[in-house]
Amino acid sequence: NPEKKDNPPMYGLIGKMRAQPGQREALIAILLEGTAAMPGCLSYVIAKDKLDADALWITEAWDSQASHKASLALPSVQAAIAKGRPLIAGFGERFETEPVGGQGLASPR
Amino acid sequence: NPEKKDNPPMYGLIGKMRAQPGQREALIAILLEGTAAMPGCLSYVIAKDKLDADALWITEAWDSQASHKASLALPSVQAAIAKGRPLIAGFGERFETEPVGGQGLASPR
Numbered sequence: 001n002p003e004k005k006d007n008p009p010m011y012g013l014i015g016k017m018r019a020q021p022g023q024r025e026a027l028i029a030i031l032l033e034g035t036a037a038m039p040g041c042l043s044y045v046i047a048k049d050k051l052d053a054d055a056l057w058i059t060e061a062w063d064s065q066a067s068h069k070a071s072l073a074l075p076s077v078q079a080a081i082a083k084g085r086p087l088i089a090g091f092g093e094r095f096e097t098e099p100v101g102g103q104g105l106a107s108p109r
Numbered sequence: 110n111p112e113k114k115d116n117p118p119m120y121g122l123i124g125k126m127r128a129q130p131g132q133r134e135a136l137i138a139i140l141l142e143g144t145a146a147m148p149g150c151l152s153y154v155i156a157k158d159k160l161d162a163d164a165l166w167i168t169e170a171w172d173s174q175a176s177h178k179a180s181l182a183l184p185s186v187q188a189a190i191a192k193g194r195p196l197i198a199g200f201g202e203r204f205e206t207e208p209v210g211g212q213g214l215a216s217p218r
Contacts (some may be wrong), residue, residue: 009197012156014123014166016204017201032210043154045170045212047121047206057123059168061154061213093202097156097166101141102211104170 005107010042018055018086018090023087028056030039030087034080040067044106054089061099119151119208120174125201132196137165139196145188149176151214153190163198170208 019027042061049055062068128136151170158164173175
């Protein structure tokens, strides 16, 4: 697949996170703040689960898996992880994907 | 919550779809074509599942549930549903969400 040679496949994640009871809003605020400017991030959507008042979903699309990995070392992300960890009660489903296109990808290919 | 009075909550969907064996690429092409111009659609990302070669994920964010509902009547979406249905083997997990923010929301609030 010649196309793969020049630009790597996009990388995506779909994951569920449960906040400590009553802490979802605070956790969302921390996540929004910490994930605002991440190089290579094409999409990062934070959403409340409709059924579980403590749960939230994060769906991500990156221009490469390397960009995602590098983001974990960003000061803003490290700060969000440190600030957010005490508010996290647990993690639910987690799916790794390869985005291939759609609407709302910051620099769609 | 006064904010809700003027603009309704965003509406989101996370869903898994299985194509008939060997039909994922064709199904992706149909979906990409049919979902290009949907009013109120803030994000619509199509992604391959990393483990199951026939499965794909669609993660959506809409400015309201009404916009999502209306999109199902769009000629382009109706055509995609008709063309795509024979290529669909089944549906997997499906989660309804309320997006609250992030990156890559076409007109973030």
